[in-house]
Amino acid sequence: MAAAEKIYLRQTPAAPLPPPATRAGILGWMRANLFSSPLNIALTIVCAGFILWVAPQLLRFFIFDAVWSGADRQACLASPQHPDVGACWAFIRVWSSYFVYGFYPAADRWRVDLFFFALAFGIVWVAWLGAPRRGLGAVYLFVVLPVLSYVLLSGLPLLGLENVPTTQWGGILVTIVVATVGIAASLPLGILLALGRRSAMPAVRFFSVIFIEFVRGVPLITVLFMASVMLPLFVPDRFSPDKLVRALIGVALFASAYMAEVVRGGLVSISRGQYEAAQALGLPYWRMMGLVILPQALQVTLPNIVNTFIGLFKDTTLVFIVGIFDFLRTIEAARGDPHWITPVTSVTGYAFAALFYFVCCYGMSRYARNVEARLARAHRR
């Protein structure tokens, strides 16, 4: 018997069979994911209990008991007819234009709206992977739009657009301006710094390392203070840039130092063989980087890049420290309005801010995950 098994020759080919059909349907999924082990069952019960405890309260406060309209604080105060008062959305509604535009003159707010529209149009054009002529979209977003935005927002009397000093800007407008300038400037600057840090030229490498390490070693608040307080000390008054511009420069430099380290992480992950293959084909340095190395490095590090963008978006709230009225600062100011002071005003204001930041950041995060999945699929084809 044992001797007979030593030599084996298959007589009939084994046909491929479909996999066994266990764990199908919702019940199967629940059994596999929620109730697979005692610990898992305990965690599922704890989590479900927590959700059942918190969700109704949140829903009641923010939706069912919320006050949706009203002229002043009376609407949001508890009364015998209305013992439980939820979020005071009426307050948000009344102050909403201040949250969006700050002190931007009411007659010129269409310019801000047009800017929002032009920006959204550019972002969708470039970000939507199936859009036509995306190269042209990039030119629009990075060349046309900055000029257009400057003319629209700051004004150009020549075209009949009156100058609006940045001290009158505020709210979501300022948050969006600071964030987009920071994001748009930090990626190219960060790439240059990352390449500089790996350069063969000692002077370039030295400068890059000093810049990156210095800026990363200092809190953003310090950078903003230095940009707004120290810069005027060195630069004569008439050349001294606008307060918002100084903050923009500070944010952009700060973000680019972080971006440089993120991009460097991507560059490190590319094997030497890729550099050598590109060099052996006769590609000069910038072509090699632009066509072979950076596309791969940026793809590898895309989650980190988006992470940095999200961090930057939220960090823009720090510009209030140099007296700029960003979105969060306008809520801070409005919640002290004596016409609207109630126990729920502040909570509502902060909840509204949280919702705004969450929607923006979660949007970025979802988009990045889609791109990642799409790239991963493409390269396995």
Added chain:
Amino acid sequence: MTVTTEKSGAEPQWAVEIIALNKWYGDFHVLRDINLTVAKGERIVICGPSGGGKSTMLRCINRLEDWQRGRVVVDGKELTDDPKQIVAVRRDVGMVFQQFNLFPHLTVLENCTLAPIWVRHMPKKEAEELAMRYLRRVKIPDQALKYPARLSGGQQQRVAIARALCMSPNIMLFDEPTSALDPEMVKEVLNTMVELAGDGITMLVVTHEMGFARQVADRVIFMADGQIVEINEPKAFFDHPQHERTRLFLQQVLH
């Protein structure tokens, strides 16, 4: 000196001239006084134990490696520190690597058209036609729109050969092109190289495939300890190795 080339007198005589080349990694003397001239159209196979400096010498020819002393002249162009000169030499010297080094973010076709478009400034359409011609030659035109990760090792290496050929190089360098391949794929790559050798292109091949050396090489070089130990025609090299080191090496390789 009499110049017998049929064209102008300025036509360089040699494909590659390596003169008194010395290279150190730190204190380690990897290349010791290498002298070698390769004629145009000549097919050279370089063999020897690993760590003997074969790959390093090959990589000096397109300046992927730097050196401390000596000169390398390729097609009449001396390799100096001038980046322009280095790029000019690399344009006309194709290289095939052990690990293929295809660009994973580009399709097979894009891998092949990248350098013709961006270095030779060829129109995209023309570059694609050229690439398809070479992909047909290495017998994988049907994979042109796939990404390299979907291809077998042998197919990837043939794409790498096609990619190098798309630059119409005068000289091809092969750095152990079959060492990273599964045994059943070695043959398809070697066949492609044999076919290429019939075209009269100058080839320098670092390999352990002695059958290939016998079949196509004009000269076989044996390198050990950073030195060229023996150069001979393949028949004489394999049948009557002169140096003791060569004999020992051949015994081990040919069992």
